Amino acid sequence: MVLELLTGTGLAASAGLNAYIPLLVTGLLARYTSVIDLPGGWQWLGNEWVLGILAVLLAVEVVADKVPVVDHVNDVVQTVVRPTAGGLAFGAGSAADTVTVSDPDSFFASTGQWLPVLVGVLIALGVHLLKSAARPVINATTAGFGAPVASTAEDATSVLMSLVAIILPVLVLAFLVGFVLFLPWFLRRRADRRRERRAAREAGFRV
Template identity: 35%
Template sequence: MDVLPLVFTSGWASGINAYAVVLVLGLLGRFDGLTQVPPALERTDVLVAAAVLFLIEAVADKIPYVDSLWDVAHTVVRPIAGGVVAALIAGHGHQSLGALAAGALGGSTALASHLTKAGLRMGINTSPEPFSNIVVSLGEDLTVAALVSWALFHPVPAAITAGVLLALGLLLVCFTFSRIRRFWRRRKERRAARTAAPAAT
């Protein structure tokens, strides 16, 4: 198996939801007997911890502004998780790609997708209604689960899809930044107006 596409896809997915990646890989490896999955991810304690953390993230990630705070807290967690998963995949079965190189690729890809997700969420939080957060979060969870599962059977198409999603996300972030700046400018103006109102009276 060419490990590079799987490493890239798992890295991208870890930047979106690292706990879902560990959970999906572990469950598929344990119950479907997929040899590509490292045994360390199939352990019961790892699966339980990933499931609990996934449920916590599933709630936090759907609440406006809480999701952005959660993203800030996971700026270190997700890239590290992406690097560890990638290194385990590369080290499992003596793959040609070295564990150190795989860890660097998985971690950097996870960091890129994490920053993309965090930037897009900041833009979505400028919307006054909470439903967009729920829809986007559900879409992210489903995409991560589907893409990681697909990567185990068809790693190259899954990696291409992950690359396209990353590129599209980066483009959307560029467009979103102007919206974020306008939102914070309006908030600052409203706060200044409220401060000036008592002084005028």
Template identity: 45%
Template structure:
């Protein structure tokens, strides 16, 4: 159960930003014994993977804060974020399997769960951001992007260090995304109603 919660938390984080949970897992696996990745996923902690992940994170952090460009970035990330969620869920489930006292499901189950969780969070993000951009005339993009990056980092750390809190954190992220969509649509309706008067 702990491995499933860890995979879900990392997948949810990947739905917000694919590269933050990847780098968290890579660096913790490389420098600590908290995560021992199976040999099939050992490449995650290689210098070249960390380097590429860092470059992609830097790009994501910059482009995600620019209104309209963030929407294009979200479209590009539609394949990447769920894939990364599945990869991280499978890798951490495989890491749990190294502990022989842990009985895990088939690795594809963890991967599929990761893809679904990351996909749901990604859809919430891609729905909330354009609505918020319109409602704030683009001024909210950098603030929301920074909050999403912080949430991705927080979810990643919770998933690895306190996995029992993953469900609460995941519900909080989904509630926040839903609230953003509702607020943005309400503001847009008020603006439209005001322009007709």
């Protein structure tokens, strides 16, 4: 059960950064390799039409997320899309045979598809909210020049996380540890930023 949970968690977290990458990676690997074998209810992810649509949506997302202001609008729209994708990714990944999981635990199978999907939604939503909160800070402190850099790093992380979740899910633990360490630092940085802006306003500066 642990490896299935890590696989699903890694894919859902990846969806929190980019909704389409984990679904596309899962679908491509399922269709063209033996790395992952999706169960009957999830084999539609390997359909060529689904893969084509995901590729187009990914292209739009990659461009939109790298433009200041547009990236904020995109994040608002993705508040629904990324958690949904995370639920699908967790559901498919946790129920699939992979190179490290030859017989998915019956726990997820016995609960039906909705529980793993719900878990994936919550994981992806958490990552998405952190990403959405961090982007305005990055844009403000870099005059917008940090948006494409941050977005590219997020996309690369999403690809890497998707592959790791399927091929070597134990490494997902490293991401979870990093997330736990990063969150307090980010919250402190955000609080400091607010205090600086408040102090600047009180001093008569326009911010």
